[in-house]
Every structure is written in C-alpha cells, then in structure tokens.
Amino acid sequence: MTGPALEARAVARRGAFVLDVALHVDAGETVAIMGPSGAGKSTLLAVLSGLVRTHEGYVRVGGREMSAPAVHVPPQRRGTVLLSQDAHLFPHLSARDNVAFGLHRHGIRRADARRESERWLERVGLPGVGARFPRQLSGGQQQRVALARALATEPDVLLLDEPLIGLDPETAAEIRAMLGDQLPAAGAATVLVTHDVVDAAALADRLLLLEDGRRSQHGPVRDVLATPATAFGAAIAGVSRVPGRVGGGMWRAGRLALPAPSLADGAAVALVPTGAVRLAPRERAASDTLAVWTATVTRLDATVGGVRARTADPALGVDLPVSAVTDGALRIGGDVRFEVDPAHVRLVAGV
Numbered sequence: 001m002t003g004p005a006l007e008a009r010a011v012a013r014r015g016a017f018v019l020d021v022a023l024h025v026d027a028g029e030t031v032a033i034m035g036p037s038g039a040g041k042s043t044l045l046a047v048l049s050g051l052v053r054t055h056e057g058y059v060r061v062g063g064r065e066m067s068a069p070a071v072h073v074p075p076q077r078r079g080t081v082l083l084s085q086d087a088h089l090f091p092h093l094s095a096r097d098n099v100a101f102g103l104h105r106h107g108i109r110r111a112d113a114r115r116e117s118e119r120w121l122e123r124v125g126l127p128g129v130g131a132r133f134p135r136q137l138s139g140g141q142q143q144r145v146a147l148a149r150a151l152a153t154e155p156d157v158l159l160l161d162e163p164l165i166g167l168d169p170e171t172a173a174e175i176r177a178m179l180g181d182q183l184p185a186a187g188a189a190t191v192l193v194t195h196d197v198v199d200a201a202a203l204a205d206r207l208l209l210l211e212d213g214r215r216s217q218h219g220p221v222r223d224v225l226a227t228p229a230t231a232f233g234a235a236i237a238g239v240s241r242v243p244g245r246v247g248g249g250m251w252r253a254g255r256l257a258l259p260a261p262s263l264a265d266g267a268a269v270a271l272v273p274t275g276a277v278r279l280a281p282r283e284r285a286a287s288d289t290l291a292v293w294t295a296t297v298t299r300l301d302a303t304v305g306g307v308r309a310r311t312a313d314p315a316l317g318v319d320l321p322v323s324a325v326t327d328g329a330l331r332i333g334g335d336v337r338f339e340v341d342p343a344h345v346r347l348v349a350g351v
Contacts, residue, residue, distance in 0.1 A: 005029075005189035006157045008067075010047040011057035012040075019043050019213040020057070025157075025189035032204035032221065033193045036232055040213040041193045045159045048191065049082045050075035061156050079156035085165045087146035089134040095121060095145045096130030102153045120148040125178055140171035144178065151186050158188040162195060176202055197225070197236045209233050227271070227348060234271065240316045242270040251347055254313035255293045258342045263349055271346040274308065277318040279329055280339035292339045297332055300325065309336070 004024040012019040019040040025031050035041050046052040048059055050066060050073060059067035061080060066073045075082075089098050099117035104110055118130050124144040134142055143163060150158060163179075164172040180203055183190050192204060200207050200221050207224045209217040209232065217229045228234040234241035244253030246268045251260040258270060280292050295311035302308075306321040309330055318338065324330045 006048070006059075006061055006191070008048055008059040009057035010044050010059065011054050012043050012047050012052055014043070017213060019047070021208075021210060021213070021215045023048075023191070023208065025191060027156075027189055028184055028187045029206070030183055030190040030192055030204045031206045031208055032200035033191060033208050033210055034195065034197070034200060034236060035210035035216075039210045041210055042161060044210065045082060045161050045191065045193060048157070049080050049159055050078055051082070080159065081150040081153065081155040081157070082159040082161065083146055083150050083163055084161040085163055087134070087139075087142040089142055089145060089149075091134050094131050094133055095126065095137065095141075098134070098145055099149045099152055102149050106153055116152060117148070120152045121145070123151075123182065124148045125174075138171070140167055140175060143167065143175055147175075147179070147182070151182060151188075154186070155188050158183070158186065158190045160190065160192045160194075162193055164199065165195065179203055197238075201225070235317070237271075238274055240270075240272045240274060242272060242314045242316060244268060244270060244314070246347075246349075255295065256291060256314050256316075257293070258291050258345055258347065260347050263347060267350055269348045269350070271348065272316060272340065273344055274317045274319040276344040277316065277338050277340045279320065279324060280337040282337070284337070284339055289341065290339050291342055292337060294335050294337050297330055297334050297336055300330060300332060311336075311338075 005027040006025040009022045010019060021044060033041050033044065047054055053072050054067055055069050058065065061078055065071050066078050093101065096114055096117045099120050100113035103113035103116055121127065121130055124147055126141060126144050164175055176199060183203065192199065194200060204221050206219060207221040208215055211230060211232055217224050217233055224233065225237040228237050228241055231241055242253050244251050246260045246263045247265050249259065249261050251258045251268055251270060253270065284292050295313060297309050298312050299310035300307055303319060306319065307325050309318045309320060311318065330336060
C-alpha cells in the first residue's frame, strides 16, 4: 500500500454548522483530535466510519474510495472500527465470545476464533476472564474487552471516541498505558478523539485542533502544545495566550509589561503558564526579575487543586490555591495585584 492508510476531507452540514476538515493518517500512526464542545469531533468520526453519509469531500482507506459524491461504502465493509466511550459489548455473550464475534464475522471458524480471542484477552491484560459476562466485569475491564474485539479483526483504521472518559483516574491510566503498547503494534491508522491532553501527549504522534468545524492547528503534539495558535489551544497547553505589542524593548498588553530585548517592535504574543502567576504582596514593586501589575478578576472557576481566576486587561488565567478565595484575596469584580517571573513567559513575534 502506498500513501496514507486513511485520507479524508470530511464534510458534513447540520443546519448552520459546517464540518470541513482534511486529515491523513499513516499505518501505525495515531492522530489525536481535540476541540471544544460542538466543534465537530464526533461528527468527524461519524463521517470517517460511514455512519454519516456525505455528498461532499471524500474518505479513502488504503487508497480505496469509501465516501465520495457518488460513493458510499457501508461501515461494516470499510475495514474501519469505531470504539466509543461505551464498550457496547453483547450482554448475552462472554468476554471470550464478544471478541470471537468479530473474528467469526471475518470468516474465521468459531473454534479458532475463540482460541484467538483468548490470546487477545491476554494481550489487553485480561487473562482468565474469558468466561465472564459483561455484567461481571468492571467498566475498565469492559473497555479492554471492547479494544481486544476491535484490534483482533486487524482493522485498517481504528477510530477511538473518548474511550477513557467514563473511567476513574487509576483505571484510565492503566488503559492508557495498555493503549500505548497495543496501538503501534496493531499497525492501524488510529484517530483518537479526546478531551484530555494527557491522552494526546501519551498516545498520539500528531495533534489536530478542531474549532467551529475547521482545523485551527495541526502538527506534532509537542509543537502544537508549545506554540498554541488559539485560546483553546492555549487552554489545553496550560497557558494563557495574550496578544500584545513590543515597543522600545518592552512587551505590553493592558497593565502587564514584560522585557522583550530580543524582539523587534510590533505584534507579539505572550504565552503565560497559568501556574507561573502569583498574588503579589502589597509592598512588591516591579523589578528586573519580577513583573507586577494590577488586574480585575472577572471569573472564578474551581480546579482540582484550587481555583482559576480569570482577569481582564489583560485576559489571563491564574491558578491559585483555594485559600486565595477563602482568605478574601480574590473576589469577582475586585482588583488584585499579581506578579510573574518574566523568565517563565515565552514571547512569540506575530499574532
């Protein structure tokens, strides 16, 4: 086979919303898809899998036309498997027979399919559970069975729709590690839709950000997270993306000023880690080592470890301990003094 294992220009229309995104994935490669709610992530998977028929664009698997204006190959004949956050196991079949079902449908004799299914259950970390029914398995075990069933048929394309979202953190970490082992070995072109940047960083070769039905950024995972091009990209990378201007060796946005001796005058973006900003003591003054400014708090959001304060002039996200709220240091509409070490901020020329 030459060229990408999966090549597509996925187009779908739902009222005023239009999905139009190009994508290519090589065999053995994983591309992660991230985007805000309503960006079109699940619609993209539906188009790629054939669940949604499109009269625009195209989907090719191994160079074969699967979707085109006059072509629509049914999902079961595409060599494509879609695995969602719900394992969708047959409740009346054992774990062994759930895996064997797909193999038998592909022409493998029932006895051989059951033996092969036991091998796949071992590969996904479930030796000895073949006789159990789905109701006897935990959510994480059910997802492992579903993955074994998907990979056992050796699909050309594997589509994963947030497969870890309903699992507790420990189970999700275990299955993430298992996916890290199994996906490259499977050799399929994998598209992973996720809301968790850890999934993208751990499992994907490339990251595609989808916003309003369009591709807003695309490239190696590290590159996209290092230099986010949009506010959403910045949010998942754990930074605030603040447009400003450089003049006279200083970058400014609102009431925040940072030294920029190496940048020419003009537009520039500051990438400020949300955890790098702290509350400044009243007596603190700006210096060569610290930038200090006053900002108005516009919103407070709970986080796992505390609170994220959103500020205006400039717009920033600041991660602080919950004590900042309980002690009265933060309140919506209040002015607060912040400080940041400029060494922790990355300035990028352009907007």
